[in-house]
Amino acid sequence: MNPLSERRFIIIGVFVLVGLVFIARLFYIQVIDDTYKLDARNQAFRYTTEFPVRGYIFDRKHKLLVYNEAAYDLMVTPKEVKELDTTDFCKLLDITKDEFLKKMKKAVQAPNSPRKPSVFEKQLSPQDYAALQERLYRFHGFFVQSRTLRKYPMKIAANMLGYIGEADKDMTERDPYYNEGDYLGVSGVEKTYEKVLRGKKGMHILMVDVNNSPKGSYMNGLYDTAAKPGLSLESTLDADLQLYGEQLMQNKVGSIVAIEPQTGEILALVTSPSYDPNLLVGRARNKNFSKLYLDTIRVPLFNRATMASYPPGSTFKLVESLIGQQEGVLTPETRYPCSAGYAPLGGHPKCEVHPSPLALYDAIGYSCNSYFSYVFKSIIENKKYHDTYVAFEAWRNIALSFNIGRKTNSDLANELRGNIPSIKYYDRIFGKGVWKASTVISLGIGQAEMGITPLQNANVATIISNKGWYYTPHIVKAINDNPNDTILNRFKVKHYTAINDTLIYNNVIEGMSHVTESGTAHLLKIEGVEYCAKTGTAQNPHGHDHSVFVAFAPKNNPKIAIAVLVENAGWGASWAGPIATLMMEKYLNGKVVRKELEKTMMDANLIDNNKTTEVKKKKK
């Protein structure tokens, strides 16, 4: 044997060694090192988002309130733009060359990047898109992403429905579902039910070749997800009643809240002045938004029905009557005198001239301030507590159980708490042990620091009509045609107040009947309907008194409870009353026969006469 043949082992050794080194190296770059996988994805994949269709919103009779319209975002990937006929392109989009350059610059700069597609022109209409689409192939680097825009056929309930905005950086950090520029509900129902309405975004992975031309979907779409359309909402709103309410409230400042007492369903939620919700959609959105936002006189973006807190005024006398009876210091026969005011404090609070002394029904009927000052004093100085402050606390707790001074927890975004002042508060103002019933006597007639939102006031009317219970007021009754969706469970829980004796309620309801028969609202009749009401004239430290009216109808087996407030309009019976009775007439009778009154109300312009007044906005 050739001794040189030993050398074959060296050669074989070298060959095998090289093979092993290669396999080790492959193991490193293929299995251990992940950077190449990432690079490959970045190069060969283009991720496109499929935006779901947002859920529709219907009213309680399945009338369409909100639907969608197609719009198209023109996207640009600056790095892929080449051989662009700028003049032609600008002409097609109806922009100047300067605007073009500005938009391109924006698309290149952070947070955008030359490699990343970003929006070049937002929300083109279907017509503009049609014109563009034919020639889009000539504009390398541009493509169109379809979006949906909200559309409001009836132009009503703008503040209640809310509007759509774009997710900003803050939002994307809080909720990674969103990317910057995604649409989301910012206010109203759109915000509360965002997760239901939005659906789920879909993702498509598209493969591209070295020239960035699409090569079909990755793995035949194995990793793609389809967009899930948003679910529809059935609102509790009665669109016709809502529209009627908005017409009645036009050129007035204030709100109407109507609730179906048996269910807590909100039938109408009017805030005025309002706006056409279609203004906050599409390319003019930002311009319109700042216009509405900067309108500090009319404040159309402010939802007074839930966000404005007013002194309840005389409407609080109803709760006062209930508490007095519950605490055993008041019966329907209890009589107090009135000398055009509350005599013990030198005629303050003041009152109108009416028969005196008088019992409970008439006191409610005439809305006697003196009477309810006596009642309040008797509650606070109730012997059974031996202590004014304990009695005050008891009074306050019962009032709180009527959902005054705390949020109703409805599904309306942004709700104000309202206020019933606490002992702590008065201790701070007047000093511990210094203040007594006479110090805070105006609480008895719903003035002083008391605050209530129109929604809460309507809920109080609901409670009285139900004789002691209510469902949390709400605006959505079914999700995707399913009224038993778990999201709505909290609206199926019956809440009881601290007063559960129906006799007590009957007495107050009788008093409210007096209001419409012989009392402050005796001029306001609804044909064929016996109803219960209470007028209010809320003293307003900032200007003219607010006109307030709460009511429910019919007296037996009520179908609607309502609270109306017209700012700076004076007597409750002169503005809020007529509007409330017209609403009830419309809802219960289906038509209004008091055409004269209707016309007067609709035509009245209380804003331009009274520009100096301002809404009293309280911080949450």
Next chain:
Amino acid sequence: MERKQSNNIFSDVDWVTVLLYLLLITMGWLNIYSAVYNEDHHVITDMTQKYGKQMLWIGTSLLIALIILIIDEKFYTAFAYLIYGIFLIACIAVPFLGREVKGSRSWFRFGDFGIQPAEFMKFAANLAIAKFLSNQHIKIADYRNTIITLMIIGVPLLVIKILQDETGLAIVFVAFIFTLYREGLSVNYLLLGFLAIVLFILALLVNNIYLFLIILSLCVVATLFIRRTRKNLFAIALVGLIACGMVKGTSTVYEHMEAHQKIRIDVLLGRGTVNLKKEGYNVNQAKIAIGSGGFAGKGYLNGTQTKYDFVPEQDTDFIFCTVGEEWGFIGSSVVILLELALILKVIFMGERQRSAFSRIYGYGVASVLFFHLTVNVGMTIGLAPVIGIPLPFFSYGGSSLWSFTILLFIFIKLDSHRLSILR
């Protein structure tokens, strides 16, 4: 010893080797299909596409293999020098007679198809080396014979490099150093060659002053550990001087390289700033493609980096990227192991030859295949500079497939007669 002559030319053919060959060309063909996959021409036999053409090359290769097996084995020994001469002349002639295609002057064109004579120079040179060294009177250790052997290798190398400007095709001839080592070339040549490569790399990466100091201190250390005879001291001094000379020479060699070669070396060694969009593009894309394959790969025809042209030359020199991307670590390891298995099989077959000619030829086959495998796979995974040579039996191309087939099957033919005579 005269063995009973069989009537069948296929008796004694080493079927394992043939099977490995068939396996590799089939896998190669399937990967070419995937690399240039085109939905409009999805039939693998579509002759307008490279996979269709490769099928033609495979068919003709099998025909050539058959012819080689039919031809009497004495033909290859008898005409070894003649074959060498004919192809050498073809190599010299092609730059003058052939048509220039894409700046390359190494092709004879026949319509759509082309032939590169330089590819066939490999087996021709291998035959000539085997013929020369198998002469019983020749000892390679002889100074004169070493020169002649190196000339058999060096002349085609220089012709192809200088006349045709095909660095990849030329540099393959360096592979025969393994054959020469097996046949008795002093190990010092190999070590010197190895030293030269190591020092070349170091000289480009490390300040030369440090290298000189390191070489000096290594020489001093060496003197402490060996018997300090005059001969040993002289050898150490000589090695030290040669090493220093190599370091010094590196910059000169580097400066005289062509720009793209300098860049390829820079990319490999990571010298300076490598722009991944320009000079670093190929290697980076190759690594992305292979690296993104992961453990099990993306699946056949599901590669994105190779199919969508991110990797250049993905059907020829960078075919291994398709393997790496679509078949992952498993697939690429299998390909390396198969290639290596074929190479080692050839070595084992070589060692069982009685005839020196057959053995030497066999080592030549193994050396050439190994060199291709090392450089081709090495460049795609960033372990070797980019030199445009194909992966044996895998890469698209008629000339290379024919050339490898001829190279291998002459040996299979010789092997099938290993017991018949002593040449």
